[in-house]
Amino acid sequence: LSDETLMQIAKEYMEALGYGKQPYIVFKHNDIAREHIHIVSLRVDSRGQKINDKFEKRRSKQITDALERKFGLIPGSKITHREMGEVSKIDTTKGNIKKQVAETLRSVLKHYKFCSLGELNAILSRYHLAVEEVKTEFRGKKYDGLVYVPTDDKGDKVGTPIHASDIGRGVGYTAVQNRMQKSKQNVKPLIPTVRNKVLQAMRTSPNTEKELRQRLEEQGLRVVIRKNESGRIYAITFIDDKEGIALNGSRLGKGYAANVFNGYFSNPTRNPFLDETLYGNLSARLDQSATVHPSQLNTEESDNLVDELIEDMADGSFLSTGNDDWKEAAWQRKLRRQNKVNLRRRKR
Template sequence: MVAKINIGSSLFGALSYNQEKVDAGEAKVLCSNKVLLPTDKSLTLAFCMRSFENHLPKDIKTEKHVVHISLNPHPDDNLSDEQLSAIAQEYLDKMGYGNQPFVVYKHEDIDRHHIHIVSLRVDENGKKINDKFEYRRSKEITRELEQKYGLHPADKQSRCKTPQLPKVDYKNGNIKKQIANLTKELAGSYRFQSIGEYKTLLSLYNIGLEEVKGEFEGKPHHGIVYFALDKKGRKKGLPVKASLIGKQVGAENLKKRCGYNAQNIKKNKLTEATRTIIDSAMAISKTRGQFTQQLQKHGIDLVFRENQGGRIYGVTFIDHNQHTALNGSRYGKAFSANALNEKFGQDTTKNTPGENSEIRDNEKEPANGIFSFIDFTGQGENYEEEAFIRKMKRKRKRK
């Protein structure tokens, strides 16, 4: 079982994320403490907010007073709602949150059913709950729970070659809902330090991302648009603005998330285990294919970016065990795009400008204008997108 701990200052954000799942029929409330539940457990966001706020002191000195935890059993662990509730309660007791107000949700939107817990990091007097060695203690507690309930150990779960999340399939329709579910899940559970790295992570699930930069009505604008991709990476269906999904997947929040992730990765030394695996895989691999296969055995996906001449100018390692999506250079110069190109790439002519800038992911800055994110060159059929652009331009003219 894997536990992921996120701390923040937005109680509304943590509760609304779970309530949206409940309202969509993709989650349900299992249990709570100091938060009154209706007899049918049909908890509303407003009612839940009031219940939590009643336990918050007026003057909160702790800036990040909200904790949002997800407990993820192995996909082969078949647990009843009663067992999941008991596991959540025991985990919170051992972590020091047992007497705090909390709500436990069971998420059923993906095959890997898991639970989310929202609680407070300060008591009614404003004193912060002890968080020393929080991640280390969490890992020890999950191991104890695995043994007690006969669950699959986390190390066995980490051997899964692919994550248990469904890819977007535009043929199934309701693209907006598919994209919304995945972008929220991935943005909240994976750690990345740039929007480019987040974009690479999304590409594994047939989701494209483009930034919208420019001016609109005299004011600077920075937005994000998502869209479905087919197996060849071509856009399909209408683009979906981040604002239609939620603030957590918008440009401003993602930028904040990148900063928080950078501190979290450094604090918990999350690159060390991955670096060791990458180093070992490189040492025994003679070809790019062998290198990729060796990494997949350890639950790590590798994404290369090449120019037309076949030269590698970018590489991202996506570790599904550590839940990180980081460019190779973040693990050291030996794992950068240039180093991998020398070992696995083809002989090419001179690089085109900017191809060695791996941290920027070689993403071209979009042209000024609110509609600059649309580029139909080589993207296949995009009739729906063309109609969407015409409609938006007409609205802009009317304004």
């Protein structure tokens, strides 16, 4: 849309909402997949009276729906998430890398459930992107943040790290942590199904990692295997793109941890997955596949934390970049302290 059309849309929107006589500023944004505008105005009119805001959200939706029809726009309510296969890989030669990263992240974070940064990295690797946690200190206090880095086909970093705060809301440390916490409950019912598929693939005794990938793909799974410089497998993640979940092997059970697969591919003639006393009977019903076996015990949080620590140590050191959320966090704490002081004064 031209700037003139966007201005006309903004004008009609403000008039319909009751802000037609108010001063306002229109900002055009293209930091996400679709170009859009932000409108900033005042809630108090020239006489010092507050603009009516009753049912404002409902009225705003009705107005935008009418404007969509009038200007032939795609209705926001009908926009569905794009299939992940349509999301392009980050291409540093095309420029505007920040916009590419923003589009990829928003699609991934809406579609996938993951419980650790290792699992998120396994998902992002398909799109030539990696995330790293960074730590910084400000006035004696430590803060955590995230940076996103473009990568090549091998997973090596090929671009400058981009702060989450430079990308926009919803991709920072706090947002991703909240996403991981919510995912922990959401993935639990799906773990037995993924575990069963992995077990079924391993009981075909694949001789190579390539064969394992093929067997898993037949069941709708893909696997991301990470190795250190000596070739040892230190992390393995199973991804169901249709369900939108990524699970580290250890999250399926101790019998599916990275070291088990490393041992297997070191000597494929010894296949522990064929032992039914350890892994159960594959012909059993799916709801019985969650039966606790000695090496299939659901891992505790500490197990996964150790796995993630090992992944981080093996994958390289953290980038010494600034925190994306520390300013906001510090500001919020300052406000809370001020509010506490005001409350004490009122009580007196």
